[in-house]
Amino acid sequence: MATGAALALILLLAVPAMAQGPELALVEVGFAGFARPGAWTPVWVDVTAAGRDLDATVVVEAPSPLGQPVVRFATPVRAAAGARVRVFVPATFLDARTPGTVALEDRGRRLAAVAVPRLRPVEQLALVLSDEPLSLEAAAARADGLEVAYLQAERLPPVWQAYETVRVLVVRTFDDRRVDDRQRIAIREWLQAGGRVVLMPAGDDLRHLRGPTFAPLRAAAATGLGRGRLIVWTDDAAHPALRASPALDRGWDAVLAAAPVPATPVLEATLPAGRPVPLPVYAAIGALVALYVVAVRWTSRRLAALRWPAVAVWLVLVAAATVGAGQVAVRARAEASGVVSAAVVEAIPGSGHGLLWVAGRTISSHGGAFAVSLAPGVLVRPTPPASLDVVWADGVTLVGRGAAVGFFGSGLVPAPITGTVTARGDAIQVANASGRVLERAWVFRAGRVHALPPVGERLELSLDETRWQPHERLQRAEGHALLTWAFSRLDGDAILKATPAWLVGWWRDPSLALRWDGRLQTPQQLVLVPLATRP
Amino acid sequence: MNAVARGDLYARLGSARGLRVQTVYLAVCSAFLLLSLPPELGRLDVRDANLLLAFLAVQVVAVTYLCSATASAEIALEGEKGLPDLALSAFPTAVIVSGKVVSSALYAIYLVLIAMPLFVLAAALRGAPVAPIGLSAGLVVPLGTAAGVWGTWLGGRLASDFTRSLAHWVLLVVAFGGTALLPAAWWPLNPIRLIDRLVRDGPTPWLAAVAAGWAAVAAAGAWLCARYLGYARAGEVGA
Known part of the structure; x- marks a missing residue:
């Protein structure tokens, strides 16, 4: 009991x-x-x-x-x-x-x-890590659509793309032990991609300036942090003597003005509307159908006698043909479906990396289920929004149904390629440590292009004045929407126009392959490399 | 097997013209299949459901026509005996009538089955469900049987080729066009509307009811055939 x-x-x-x-x-x-x-x-x-x-x-x-x-x-x-x-x-x-x-x-x-x-809802943010107010609000109010958010260090995102809304990160109070390596890498990558970080002491506390997060960045800033900028203030903006000072206001205004909004490229328009069904598919289906019609005629003569063995064999043949037709259709559908994509890698000087922009659209003969995986480090979202799963693990996998589902992604990828062009535009030097050959390459300068031979590890070439041609003529000859997009961007984007010469070409990086339902697709990437000018 | 049915099927499946009829039927289905292949993946102008409906609509019309046309001798096949010939034979009336019903049903099943791989290929290429193909067979076979039996009766009752053809086409127009003009509540009576429902919504109890209805129509046709044979053997044909 x-x-x-x-x-x-x-x-x-x-x-x-x-x-x-x-x-x-x-x-x-x-x-x-x-x-x-x-x-x-x-x-x-x-x-x-x-x-x-x-x-x-x-x-x-x-x-x-x-x-x-x-x-x-x-x-x-x-x-x-x-x-x-x-x-x-x-x-x-x-x-x-x-x-x-x-x-x-x-x-x-x-x-x-x-x-x-x-x-x-906010357009842009000034992100502040500080245990005291920094009087940034007034300057933010003067900048259209900018808000100030105070955050704890451990809430910093571990992927640089999540800083998309952030215009500037201000670091005053920071405990290195509260962030992990992924968050540190994200800050570095965001800086390389164009982020702005302002460092300042917290009173007499300088530990975070010498810690494992920002000390390497301060050292790297001397040689260049890609597109980004690391600004170190020697004064504490929270100091009572400085808080009401007009100098501080001017300082904030300068910081915010020095953080231009990077334009996200729109690549969707460069995607092909569809993918033509290969002629062999028509031919194969036509041949199979013709074969079947002949087989039916042949068996029909024997069936006419209506003997049971013949009837049984005929039934088995029709059943096998029906099942076979279904399997052929499923196989053809799977082989013919896939993704069309446009990918651009914009090399970031001094970083050995490049910004990758990739847009894609599912092409499917049936509108059925699909799974598209992208390279690790590339973050992808459906554009326009669509009902699907964006699974983020080692990389991103899009899981959904339907044809013409669009997506757009960004990432930071290795692109160790640099080059120079003379001020007169009569010679070019390129150092390409990527291990990939840049094919069908051109130099773009002042709205004109000059064709180059394939760019391997090194290229030193004199440019012939007579071989320069307007980029519009090349676009017509090449007929590639992405190339047209790239030239118009280099010609029209205010930030990119500051670089007078660019190396433009195609390479195929297997590490950026898309995986469609288990099959690898490695599209070409259009590579844009800013060329430094030398005398 | 019933000797009358065996003879009819031998003529339809084994004769030169019977083979040509099948080939034309399969060629029409194949042409639909090839024309339905999308020129570009991801750019589909015809929705999957509409495509399958078009296929099955063509099939139901083709099978109904072929069953009735071969039975009524509009498509004359070497070796196939019509009611006037059979009335002179020694076969009992029941054997003749049941043979005609069986041959019509088996021919309809045969036509449905030989087109099955083509329809499955067309539907599966676009990822459309294949179940409606099987479901529609539940309508096509009784409808084809009824058409065959009534075609048999027309082949005996109307001696003039023109009158027989006219009556045959009037019956087909009534079956497909006339039923389409009925009020919306009577939609299951129209074979195309019923197939449309099967393609869009899957199985419906109306399928069994309509199939039973067409089986009853076939039975009525069989009764008319038996009546004709009775008159013919009594020497009262045309009365």
Whole structure:
């Protein structure tokens, strides 16, 4: 009796613990609640695995203002029983009023969910790491659409693309122990891609300026940080003597003015509308059909006698032909479907890296399910928004259904290629350490282009004045939408025009291959390399 | 097997003209298949459901026509005996009538089956569901059977080729065009509308009801054939 009661008591105590599911808590969405609709936004959640080990997925569902489509941004999460893990999910929200929900799912089964609170829509942000106010608000108010957000260091995103809304990062109070390597790398990559960081002491505390996060960046700043800029202030902007000073205001104005808004290229228009069905597919299907018609005629004569063995054989043949036709169709469909894409790599001087922009569209004969994977480090979102899963693990995989689903992505990729051109434009030198040959290359200078031979490891060439031609003529000859886009961008973009000469060419980088339903597609990338001018 | 049915099928499947008929039928289906191939992937002008509906609509019309035309001798096949010839034979009336019903049903099944690989290829190439192809066979076979039996009766009842052809086409127009003019509530009676529903919504109880209805129409045709044979053997044809 006593034993039975004890067992019942143990069971009663154990059942709630066993029944307790995992917990999900929203830590932060955006930067202190700020986010720009349509831009990459950091989402931090805590997942607690109660009761048993957890192997699940954190899903951020972001519906459009009309409710559909719903983009789902997912990241796998694993936790031992009783452990709590902090998970980062890069997401784009489409509606600041009702941004969506964050859910924990296990193979499609929802374990927990929490609604994302209303976001504060913003165009651009000045991100501040400081335990005291820095009087940046007045300067921000003078800059159109700029807000100031105070953040803790551990909430800095671990991917540089999530800084998309950030115009400048101001660091005053910073504990190196509260960020990990991924966050450090993200800051460096964001700087290389064009970010702006302002460093300042916190009173007499200079530890963060010498720590593992910013000391290497300060050292690298001497030789160049790519497109970005690291500004070091010797004074603490929170110092009472400086806080009300007009000099501080002017300083902030200078910092904000020195952070031009980088234009995101629009590549969608360069994508081909479709992919022609290869003539051999028509020929093969026509031949199969003709063969089948002949076979039916042949068997029909023998069937006419209506003997049971002949009938049975005929039935088997028709059944086999039907199943075979289905399999041929499925195979042809899978072979013919894929992705059309346009990829541009813009080399960043002094960094050995390049900014990769990639736009793509699914091409499918059937509108069925697909999975597209991209290279690690490339963050991709559907454009325009579409109902699909953006799974972020080692790389991004888009999982969805339907044809003509567009996507746009960005990343920082190795592009160790540099070059110079003489001021008179009569000679060029290129050093290409990428290991890839730049094919069908041109020098672009003042609206004209000069064809080059394939660029291997090194190229030194005198440019013949008579071989320069207007880029419009080359565009007509080449007929490639991406090339047309590139020349018009080099000709028209205010920031890019500051570089007088560019090396333009194509290479094929296998590490940037797209994986469509398990098959690799390696499209060519258009490479743009700014050329330094030498006497 | 019933000797009358065996003779009819031998003529339809084995005779030179019967083979040509099949080849034309398959050629029409193949042409539809090849023309439906998209010129560019990702740029589809015809929705999958519409494409499949077009295929199955062509099939139901073609099978109905071929079943009735061969039975009524509008497409005369060497070796196939019509009711006037069979009335003079020693076969009992029941054997003749049941043979004509069986040959019509088996010929309809045959035509449906030989087109199946082409339709499956066309549907699967676009990822359209193949189930409606099987479902529509549940309508096409009884409809083709009924058309064949009524064609048989026309072949006996109307001696004039012109009158027979006219009556044959009037019946086809009534089956497909006349039923389309009925009020919306009567939609299942129109074969194309019923196939449209099968393609879009999948199985419907109306399929069984309509198939039973066409089976009843076939039974009525069989009764007319038996009545004709009775009159013919009594020397009262034309009465």
